[in-house]
Structure formats: structure tokens, C-alpha cells
Amino acid sequence: MAKSKKFTGSAVSELPKCPTGIQGLDEVTFGGLPKGRPTLICGGPGCGKTLLAMEFLCRGALEYNEPGVFIAFEEREKDLEENFASLGFDLKSLVRRKKLYIDYIYIERSEIEETGEYDLEGLFVRLDSAINSVGAKRVVLDTIEALFSGFSNESILRAELRRLFRWLKDKGVTAIITGEKGEALLTKHGLEEYVADCVIALDHRVNNQIATRRLKIIKYRGSRHGTNEFPFLIGENGISVFPMTSLLLTSNASSVRISSGIRSLDAMLGDKGYYRGSTILVSGSAGSGKTTFGAQFVDSACRNGERALYMAFEESEEQLVRNMKSVGINLKKWVDKGLLEIASNRATLCGLEMHLVMAHKSVKEFKPKVVVIDPITTLTGAGVEGEAKAMMARLLDFLKIEGITVLANDLSLIGDKGEATEIGISSLCDTWIRLTMETQGYRRTRRISILKSRGMKHAHETKDLLITDKGLEIKDIPGVREENT
Amino acid sequence: MKKSDYKLVLYVAGTTPKSLEAFANLKKICEEHLKGEYSIEVVDLIKNPKLAKGDQIVAIPTLVRKLPQPIKKIIGDLSNTEKVLVGLNIIGKG
Numbered sequence: 001m002a003k004s005k006k007f008t009g010s011a012v013s014e015l016p017k018c019p020t021g022i023q024g025l026d027e028v029t030f031g032g033l034p035k036g037r038p039t040l041i042c043g044g045p046g047c048g049k050t051l052l053a054m055e056f057l058c059r060g061a062l063e064y065n066e067p068g069v070f071i072a073f074e075e076r077e078k079d080l081e082e083n084f085a086s087l088g089f090d091l092k093s094l095v096r097r098k099k100l101y102i103d104y105i106y107i108e109r110s111e112i113e114e115t116g117e118y119d120l121e122g123l124f125v126r127l128d129s130a131i132n133s134v135g136a137k138r139v140v141l142d143t144i145e146a147l148f149s150g151f152s153n154e155s156i157l158r159a160e161l162r163r164l165f166r167w168l169k170d171k172g173v174t175a176i177i178t179g180e181k182g183e184a185l186l187t188k189h190g191l192e193e194y195v196a197d198c199v200i201a202l203d204h205r206v207n208n209q210i211a212t213r214r215l216k217i218i219k220y221r222g223s224r225h226g227t228n229e230f231p232f233l234i235g236e237n238g239i240s241v242f243p244m245t246s247l248l249l250t251s252n253a254s255s256v257r258i259s260s261g262i263r264s265l266d267a268m269l270g271d272k273g274y275y276r277g278s279t280i281l282v283s284g285s286a287g288s289g290k291t292t293f294g295a296q297f298v299d300s301a302c303r304n305g306e307r308a309l310y311m312a313f314e315e316s317e318e319q320l321v322r323n324m325k326s327v328g329i330n331l332k333k334w335v336d337k338g339l340l341e342i343a344s345n346r347a348t349l350c351g352l353e354m355h356l357v358m359a360h361k362s363v364k365e366f367k368p369k370v371v372v373i374d375p376i377t378t379l380t381g382a383g384v385e386g387e388a389k390a391m392m393a394r395l396l397d398f399l400k401i402e403g404i405t406v407l408a409n410d411l412s413l414i415g416d417k418g419e420a421t422e423i424g425i426s427s428l429c430d431t432w433i434r435l436t437m438e439t440q441g442y443r444r445t446r447r448i449s450i451l452k453s454r455g456m457k458h459a460h461e462t463k464d465l466l467i468t469d470k471g472l473e474i475k476d477i478p479g480v481r482e483e484n485t
Numbered sequence: 486m487k488k489s490d491y492k493l494v495l496y497v498a499g500t501t502p503k504s505l506e507a508f509a510n511l512k513k514i515c516e517e518h519l520k521g522e523y524s525i526e527v528v529d530l531i532k533n534p535k536l537a538k539g540d541q542i543v544a545i546p547t548l549v550r551k552l553p554q555p556i557k558k559i560i561g562d563l564s565n566t567e568k569v570l571v572g573l574n575i576i577g578k579g
Binding site for chain 2: 103105106107111112113114115116117118119120121122123124125126128129147150151
């Protein structure tokens with residue numbers, strides 16, 4: 001009966017959505033959770049169900065002016081307040097301002113004797129009064145499965161659950177129901193049977209000693225949705241999901257140029273530099289000057305008043321600042337001015353996906369125009385080899401869609417054979433520059449060549465790359481004549 | 486045990502057949518076994534929803550034995566007299 005009602009609603013057009021405000025989640029669900037309907041969030045212990053549910057209410061109250069009700073079956077109000085304070089959510093203040101109502105429902109089976117017929121009207125009454133007390137538009141039941149351990153008459157319970165979900169729909173509230181992961185079913189007690197509209201599973205897995213949280217939309221009736229598993233992060237501001245739906249080549253191609261920061265290199269790139277929003281790969285062996293290359297690029301961007309993000313996977317911020325000072329690049333100045341952010345993390349600190357989510361988060365928050373990834377190849381050490389390329393592609397694609405110019409350093413140990421870059425990301429790059437070290441007699445010289453640069457005239461000859469105390473400089477190799485420009 | 490201590494609260498939600506039956510059953514049991522030594526308070530949660538929290542009421546009807554301590558809860562229409570008597574510790578303790 002309930003089913004036929006739902007179909008008429010969803011068949012006509014895309015369902016109205018209720019934005020969660022959770023970073024990335026609204027993108028993978030194309031707008032949020034089904035408005036006025038219940039959504040089931042399931043997963044094992046510690047996977048982030050309660051957090052996601054609570055964040056949905058807090059953001060609803062703060063960002064969309066939709067008050068919420070949180071019915072807790074597992075944690076007391078006070079515990080919730082304390083737990084969420086550490087994530088930057090001030091539940092107490094929301095409760096005081098009547099934006100949030102928390103009710104802790106405690107059922108202790110050993111205290112209860114059952115005789116004859118009963119129903120769960122008490123739960124309905126409490127929920128109704130809670131909803132009315134704040135004018136709630138959003139409701140969370142975390143986790144309703146506690147009822148199964150509280151009452152022994154399962155047929156009454158199931159009938160009442162069905163009534164509850166119908167009642168929630170009639171109330172027009174957007175609800176999240178959490179459920180503990182079951183062995184055969186999605187949830188221990190098969191809650192998915194009652195929640196037909198949207199089911200999201202959370203997962204916390206450990207692969208090669210590196211833990212990754214993932215989110216997957218199992219179903220979403222009447223709406224398109226991303227079908228991948230999306231990595232997510234629990235950070236100091238709650239959850240952020242990396243929306244990997246951006247694998248389409250939909251980015252706008254800009255014809256605006258941006259200086260590489262090295263005048264003599266700009267000259268090699270049709271006299272103008274890179275395209276804005278393009279991806280530049282700089283390959284080279286150890287000590288060939290890649291980091292200087294990246295630093296000079298961000299220095300130039302900051303000089304033009306643009307924000308730059310430097311993702312350093314091998315050096316700390318201080319190390320990078322000190323080293324670049326020795327070649328006349330003052331990064332500290334830009335950090336102090338708030339134009340440059342140096343995000344330094346050891347690549348093996350966490351999984352590849354987490355790096356991805358962290359990168360996504362810093363880009364969304366800091367809004368840089370220019371990003372340097374130094375080096376992109378160390379990230380392969382943080383994940384399973386096969387996944388690495390897909391992840392790189394996602395990261396580069398995401399940055400491209402944001403219109404960010406990316407310079408990625410690639411540490412190729414194979415030297416001259418480097419044209420088949422280790423993880424094969426070169427095809428994702430618009431401009432590919434190779435730095436080499438050549439030995440002539442007892443002297444090693446740095447050389448630079450442009451292997452490709454899409455959509456522009458560029459120099460084809462190899463040149464000398466000099467690291468001076470004013471940064472990088474490119475010169476013709478003495479004795480080699482310009483042939484082909 | 487001093488029987489005069491029995492203080493009972495019956496939680497209902499509106500006047501439903503189930504709640505009326507529970508009250509009738511309870512009244513009958515008390516008259517038979519606790520005559521003159523009990524008090525029954527009926528709380529209608531539709532009128533006073535806030536009262537559900539104090540005794541953590543979820544199921545309706547719920548009978549709460551406030552006194553003597555410890556608190557006991559019996560849910561359902563109280564149709565099984567024996568279970569009610571056991572639940573209230575009226576029999577089984579001789």
C-alpha cells in the first residue's frame with residue numbers, strides 16, 4: 001500500500017531534496033537526502049553513523065534554519081554534548097536556542113514485564129512533542145534497533161516500526177534512521193525493509209595498516225546518485241566526503257595564461273607561460289630542481305595576489321621555507337600574508353583516499369588558484385598500487401574542475417626512460433616538463449625539456465637549467481644552436 | 486512487606502480500548518489482592534507528553550510501580566493476572 005503511494009510521487013520528476021550541508025555529501029546525492037522522507041544510514045560500530053546524523057541536524061539548524069530532533073537510544077544527552085563539543089558542534093547552545101531537541105530514550109528489558117497487548121504510542125507521543133517543541137523539520141533516530149533488545153514481542157515491534165515510518169512521512173520531516181550493520185542483511189534487524197527511499201552505508205576498513213572510511217549510496221529511489229564508494233574524513237569540522245563524481249571532462253578550457261614564475265621558461269612556452277587551469281607535470285630525478293620549480297611557481301602566483309596551496313609530502317613547512325630561502329625565494333612572506341598555505345603531511349600518514357579528502361577539504365576551504373603537489377609520486381606509497389592511478393586522476397580532475405592550475409612534481413627514478421611515468425598520469429597532464437641531470441666529465445648539469453604542452457607553441461630543444469640565488473634560470477646549452485621553435 | 490506502600494502509576498495515551506481494559510484489569514487485581522493498600526494514578530500522555538520522559542515510557546499502556554522500591558514496569562493490557570502479580574511482587578514472596 002505504502003509502496004504505490006511512493007511511486008506516484010517519484011515517477012513524475014526528481015524528488016525534492018533536503019541539503020545536509022555536509023561537505024561533499026550533497027554533491028554525491030545531487031542535492032541531499034530525500035525531503036520529507038526517512039533515510040537509513042547503516043554501518044558497523046565506530047563508522048560515523050551518529051556523527052553523520054548529528055551533523056545533519058546541526059547544519060540543518062545553523063545553515064538552513066531547519067530545527068531538528070535527535071532521539072538517542074544509546075547515548076545520554078550529556079554524553080552527546082561532550083562528544084560533539086570536541087568536533088566543534090555546540091549542542092548545548094543549539095538546545096538553548098530551541099534549534100535542537102535531544103531526547104534520550106532508555107529501555108531496560110530486565111525492568112520490564114510484558115503482559116498482553118501493547119503498542120509504542122509512548123514513543124510516538126514523545127517524538128511528536130519533541131517535534132512540536134522546536135518546530136522540527138529534521139529528525140534522527142539513533143539507533144531505533146535498541147527497541148529490539150528492549151521488547152520481546154517482535155510482531156508488535158515490526159508493526160509499530162512500519163507505523164512509525166509512515167507517521168514520519170505524514171509529518172513531513174526529513175529523517176535519518178541509523179542501523180547497526182548486520183551479517184546477512186544491511187542492518188541487524190532488517191530496517192532496510194521499512195526505509196525504501198534512501199539507504200547509505202558507511203564503512204571503516206583497514207588496508208595495509210592504513211584505515212580508510214568510505215561511504216556508499218546503496219539506493220536512492222527517484223534520484224540519480226553516485227554509485228562509487230566515496231572516501232570520507234572525520235575532521236575537526238565534522239565529516240567531509242570526497243565527491244568522486246567529477247570524472248567527466250566537463251571543465252572549461254581557459255585561454256588565459258599564467259606565468260610559470262620563470263621568465264626564461266615562459267619564453268619556451270610560447271612566450272606566455274602555462275594555461276590557467278591546466279595541469280603541469282614536472283618529472284625529474286632526485287635533486288633536479290623540482291621543488292624549486294614548484295616554489296617559484298607559487299611565489300609568482302602570490303606576487304600577483306593569488307592564493308596558492310603547496311602540498312608538501314616530503315618536507316615540513318619550515319624545511320621548505322628554509323631551503324627555498326637559499327635560492328632567493330621567500331615563501332614565509334606569503335604564508336604570513338595568508339596567500340600561501342603549506343600543507344605538509346607524510347605520504348604514509350594515512351591512506352591515499354584520506355590524502356584525497358584532505359586535499360579536497362583544503363581546496364574547498366582555502367580556495368587557492370594554484371596548487372603544487374610535491375611530489376605526486378610519493379602518494380603511491382600510501383595505497384595499493386592499482387588504486388594509485390585512479391586516485392591521482394580523481395585528484396587532478398577535481399582540481400581541474402575547480403579551475404585551479406596544478407603543478408605536480410613527479411620523482412622518476414628511471415631517468416631518461418621517464419616518458420612512461422610510473423603511474424601513467426602523464427596523459428592527464430596538459431604540459432609535461434622533464435628535468436634531467438647529465439654527467440659531462442666530472443660535472444653534473446641540470447637540463448630541462450618540454451615533452452609536451454597541449455594547445456600552444458613551445459620550444460622543443462633541451463636547455464640548461466641553472467639554480468641561482470635568485471631562483472631558476474634557463475639558458476641555451478653552450479654550442480647548441482636554436483633549430484626549431 | 487507492608488502492603489500499604491503500593492503506589493502505582495498507569496501511563497496511557499488517550500482513552501483507547503486497550504487503556505480502558507488495562508485500567509479495569511488493574512483495578513480488579515488491586516481490589517482482590519491489595520484492598521485498601523494501594524493508590525493508582527492514571528497519566529494520559531496525550532495531555533502531558535512531557536511526563537513520558539521521567540519514567541522512560543515507550544510502550545503503552547505501561548504500569549509503573551513507584552513504591553515499594555525498586556521501580557517495576559509492566560507493559561501491556563494487564564490481562565494476565567498472574568504475570569501482573571509476579572511483576573508487582575505481590576505473589577511469589579509469600
